[in-house]
Amino acid sequence: MSTFTATTDAIGDSVALSALVGTLPLLTFFIMLLAVKARAHVSGAVALLVAIAVAILGFGMPWDLTLLSASQGAVFGLFPIVWIVVMALWFYQVTVLSGRFEDMRALFDTIGGGDLRIQTILIAFCFGGLLEALAGFGAPVAITATMILALGLKPLKTATVVLIANTAPVAFGAIAIPITTAGVLTGLDPARIGAVVGHQAPFLALLVPFFLLLIIDGVRGLKEAWPAALVIGSSFSIAQWWSATHFSYELTDVVASLVGLGAAVVLLRFWKPKGADGVRERLGVQKPAAVETLTPVRIWMAVMPYVLVVAVFGLAKLWTAGVDIPAALEATDLSIPWPGLDGRLLDAEGEPITSTVYTFQWLSSPGTLLLISGLLVAVIYGVFDARGRYTMTLGNAVTEIGRSMWKMRFSALTIMAVLALAYVMNFSGQTIAIGTYVAGLGAAFAFFSPVLGWLGTAVTGSDTSANALFSNLQKTAALESGLDPHLMTAANTSGGVVGKMISPQSLAIAATAVGMEGRESAIFRAVVWWSVGLLLVLCTLVFLQSNVLSWMLPGA
Numbered sequence: 001m002s003t004f005t006a007t008t009d010a011i012g013d014s015v016a017l018s019a020l021v022g023t024l025p026l027l028t029f030f031i032m033l034l035a036v037k038a039r040a041h042v043s044g045a046v047a048l049l050v051a052i053a054v055a056i057l058g059f060g061m062p063w064d065l066t067l068l069s070a071s072q073g074a075v076f077g078l079f080p081i082v083w084i085v086v087m088a089l090w091f092y093q094v095t096v097l098s099g100r101f102e103d104m105r106a107l108f109d110t111i112g113g114g115d116l117r118i119q120t121i122l123i124a125f126c127f128g129g130l131l132e133a134l135a136g137f138g139a140p141v142a143i144t145a146t147m148i149l150a151l152g153l154k155p156l157k158t159a160t161v162v163l164i165a166n167t168a169p170v171a172f173g174a175i176a177i178p179i180t181t182a183g184v185l186t187g188l189d190p191a192r193i194g195a196v197v198g199h200q201a202p203f204l205a206l207l208v209p210f211f212l213l214l215i216i217d218g219v220r221g222l223k224e225a226w227p228a229a230l231v232i233g234s235s236f237s238i239a240q241w242w243s244a245t246h247f248s249y250e251l252t253d254v255v256a257s258l259v260g261l262g263a264a265v266v267l268l269r270f271w272k273p274k275g276a277d278g279v280r281e282r283l284g285v286q287k288p289a290a291v292e293t294l295t296p297v298r299i300w301m302a303v304m305p306y307v308l309v310v311a312v313f314g315l316a317k318l319w320t321a322g323v324d325i326p327a328a329l330e331a332t333d334l335s336i337p338w339p340g341l342d343g344r345l346l347d348a349e350g351e352p353i354t355s356t357v358y359t360f361q362w363l364s365s366p367g368t369l370l371l372i373s374g375l376l377v378a379v380i381y382g383v384f385d386a387r388g389r390y391t392m393t394l395g396n397a398v399t400e401i402g403r404s405m406w407k408m409r410f411s412a413l414t415i416m417a418v419l420a421l422a423y424v425m426n427f428s429g430q431t432i433a434i435g436t437y438v439a440g441l442g443a444a445f446a447f448f449s450p451v452l453g454w455l456g457t458a459v460t461g462s463d464t465s466a467n468a469l470f471s472n473l474q475k476t477a478a479l480e481s482g483l484d485p486h487l488m489t490a491a492n493t494s495g496g497v498v499g500k501m502i503s504p505q506s507l508a509i510a511a512t513a514v515g516m517e518g519r520e521s522a523i524f525r526a527v528v529w530w531s532v533g534l535l536l537v538l539c540t541l542v543f544l545q546s547n548v549l550s551w552m553l554p555g556a
Helices: 015-022 024-034 040-058 063-097 100-111 116-134 139-151 155-165 170-186 190-197 201-247 249-270 276-283 296-318 325-330 366-383 394-407 409-428 430-460 463-481 485-502 504-513 520-545
Strands: 334-337 357-360
Touching (some): 015 024, 015 430, 040 063, 040 430, 063 170, 063 366, 100 139, 116 155, 116 170, 116 201, 116 276, 116 296, 139 504, 170 190, 170 201, 170 409, 170 485, 190 249, 201 520, 249 296, 296 325, 366 394, 409 463, 430 463, 463 485, 485 520, 504 520
Antiparallel strands (some): 334 357
């Protein structure tokens, strides 16, 4: 059977020309989304067809190997990527169906102590981080926007707040699926990539609560409530750094959000913000109805799902006393050489590449761990619901899995198309050609590296998609430029964090949630400069981490 070796100068013996032709699938995807305004899954499918044509006609890849590459990418997109996303959404739905979600909302009202500014930060930043960790894909923006709108904040200000608050947790959203995707596509250790992101995203997380205060109540809000922003932001950031570096990159947002919430509880026992009543008068917000008093048991049961998921993941990732659970789970993984493809794609030395082996993590996948966690939550809720106040049963939870799959059907098609596109571009040499050409920027590439992630997420609305499109390019450019590939791949992920707020998808979700349909442009104008400003901060940070601040990176 024929074999194939990817080259960087397949077209006209020119790296520049090969790179230019190699960008056609990406340009097609963006044009379909922005100019044609096609649905994301349609845009992905058309771009995949272009990538297949470029691979066969431009880079000389045999047609059967090209199609097999696309099939491996699509299957990887389905499992574990779609599996994790669906299970994350389902886990959140279990808390909603149980009725305990309303207790969580009441809990945030209680913790805020009646101060609209702090209540808004807790909901948009801490609770939004939890939702991003488990549901992702726009759910945090939609849910937190409706909750904050109910507090009385004006629609445009609400939309601006939730979009900016969603910045901090995006890199680790949906059990850190953007980082897992980057790791698989680049062959780099995703835990190492996550640890590097954990040395970038926390700087943004520290700033966001201060920005929210400024947006909600101006300079006066900063003067009166800055201790809350400092405590919440710093505790969230430290926990984010610690979890990504030392615990579990998949659980980073869950841990950081719970720690941020806990820090706020402790702070508000000893400190009360000034001007809590005045802010409502200044903003023309009516005092909300009295919040139902929650018993300690109801508070614990509302928080319990998130504590339980941390425990399950902690055991699966870290427990080695007596029984090495991580090793036992890893032993169940099935390595499947992709039929017809494995052994036929060769590197420059003529050796078969290893990325044609598909790993089926049926038990160790974060999606399966979420399934186990959700079933445990459903059982616990059913057992302790003696008075019938709540309605969760194990049967309801299992039935909801099918509904969650149906809700995510178009997102699943998009993910599969984008991953198939990425595999074709990677295996055929298109990505390598682009990366080699971009590496001509040299050390300056480190400064511009986050821009690719920012652009990809701004257009696709997904940090996962941005990593699927650009992570291998980042790795190639880094190696050609003498830069750390983990740093550049992480920079792509972190860049996507600040691009999420200006994506058409996020703007549309926010506009719908606050009743501003058709006025997405007004929301865009309110957040775009925050996005650009944070991007410049991130670009500067990554550039410094590539040289004078290299000591701060894990493994340095």
